[in-house]
Amino acid sequence: FLARDTRRIIREAAKKSCFICYKMGASITCCETGCNRIFHLPCSPDGECVTQYFGAYRSFCWEHRPQQALQARPSQDNTCSICLDTVEDKISYKTMGCPVCQDARFHRRCIQRLALHAGISFRCPCCLNQEAFMTEMLTMGIRLSKKPPSWESDQEVGPSDQRHGRCDAATCLCRGGREYTAKKGRWQLKLCSSCAAEGTHQHCSSLKNSTYSWECSTC
Incomplete structure (x- = not known):
């Protein structure tokens, strides 16, 4: 873009x-002809909006976001194939699936995190397609990385069971401390x-109780 x-x-x-959020400064417009909805990119998860990070x-x-057309899940195991927590029993904005094996189900936040960490090795966690x-x-709005997998560098990723556990807000307001x-x-x-x-206390970043997801300044 020119200056x-x-x-x-x-x-x-x-x-x-x-x-x-009803605040000013929105610059993203829905591409559907005749739709005049405008929103901020950080508000997208709360509004269940999608941005495709390729092409145009x-x-x-x-x-008007694209919808996945998947068959009914063959098994009754309603768990995320990545974090193993419960997922919705139907495809939605928050619950996605693999179009190839039709059986893998995962949270949007989980597959987005996997996509950024897997980089050029990103594939279905079940059938490996x-x-x-x-x-x-990509069509469903998952942002991919062109970097090598983060787990190939010991300096970039810790043990798989190590979960980040501190508030990284510029000013932590919690009396109990960042941890x-x-x-x-x-x-x-x-x-x-x-x-x-990276993490933040809900109050330290002025997040609402209804906020579904949050992204750090780096992402």
């Missing part, structure tokens, strides 16, 4: 409000939905 184009977009965005970089609101799976995930975490409420620790390498 003058960037300045023009910023001026125009200052006059537009996000349909999710198109964005869609919750109503890569090409068709990667194309589907304190509660199961829910203002001192619940939220990890970055993309890298899971």
Whole structure:
């Protein structure tokens, strides 16, 4: 982008409000013809919007985003293939699946984190298909990395069972300290939905109770 184009977009965005948070400065418009919904990129998860990180970089609101057309799951095991926690029993914004094996189910936040860590080795965690799976995930708004897998460098990733456990906000407001975490409420620790390498107390980053996911400044 040219500098003058960037300045023009910023001026125009200052006059537009996000349909999710209702604050000004929104610059992303749904690409569906006739739809005038505008939103901030960080608000996308809360509004269940999708941005495709390839080609024309198109964005869609919750109503017009691409939908996965998967068959009913053969098994009754409603667990995420990545974190093994429970997933919804149907495909939705938060619950996704593999278009090839049709059996893998995973949280959007889990597959996004896997995509960034796996890099060029990103594939279905169950059937290991890569090409068709990667194309589907890109279409559904999963951001991929062109880097080698993070686990190939001992300096970039720790033990697989080591979970980040501190608040990395510029100013931590918790009296219990950065390592304190509660199961829910203002001192619940939220990890970055993309890298899971940074965290914040809900209150320290002014997150609402309804906030589904949060991304660190690096991501």
